[in-house]
Amino acid sequence: MKVLNHGTIKIAIAKILLEDTADIFEILPDNVQILNIKCWEQVAFSTILALKSFERKTNKAKTIKGEILLRASGTLQIKDAIKAVGAKKGENFMVAFGENAEKDLQEILSKIPAEEIPFNDCEKEEVKKLFEKAALVDVL
Known part of the structure; x- marks a missing residue:
C-alpha cells in the first residue's frame, strides 16, 4: 500500500487481485474507487485531478x-x-481519499473477496503518456 499526501487530504492506494466484482460496489464507501489500470501513478494522478476539479x-x-x-x-x-478502466476480475487498484484514507482502505480490504498484492513503479515514459491522458479531460 502507498500513502500520499495532497494538502490535508491523504490518498491510499493498494493493488488487489479481485476474484469477483458482483457485490463489491455495494460495499464501497464514497471515498473509495477501484480501477482496472496498469500503473499506480495513474491512479494517484487521476485522483488528485478529480479532487482538484471538485x-x-x-x-x-x-x-x-x-x-x-x-x-x-x-x-x-x-x-x-x-x-x-472500471473494476474487472484480476488485478486492479483500489484508491481511498480523505483524512482517514489508509484506515478506510484497510477496512474495505478486510471486507471484500480480494487479496492485496505488491506493486512497482511504471516506466517514466508510460507514466507521462498516462498523465497526459488524464489531463485531457480538462480540455475536452
Missing part, C-alpha cells in the same frame, strides 16, 4: 469517484470510462 468546481462527473474514472480513462462519458 475544489475548483470544474468537475465533469457528479461524484469524485466518477471523476476519477473519467480522468483515468481520458473520456467524458461515464459508461465509456467504466468500460475502459
Whole structure:
C-alpha cells in the first residue's frame, strides 16, 4: 500500500487481485474507487485531478469517484470510462481519499473477496503518456 499526501487530504492506494466484482460496489464507501489500470501513478494522478476539479468546481462527473474514472480513462462519458478502466476480475487498484484514507482502505480490504498484492513503479515514459491522458479531460 502507498500513502500520499495532497494538502490535508491523504490518498491510499493498494493493488488487489479481485476474484469477483458482483457485490463489491455495494460495499464501497464514497471515498473509495477501484480501477482496472496498469500503473499506480495513474491512479494517484487521476485522483488528485478529480479532487482538484471538485475544489475548483470544474468537475465533469457528479461524484469524485466518477471523476476519477473519467480522468483515468481520458473520456467524458461515464459508461465509456467504466468500460475502459472500471473494476474487472484480476488485478486492479483500489484508491481511498480523505483524512482517514489508509484506515478506510484497510477496512474495505478486510471486507471484500480480494487479496492485496505488491506493486512497482511504471516506466517514466508510460507514466507521462498516462498523465497526459488524464489531463485531457480538462480540455475536452
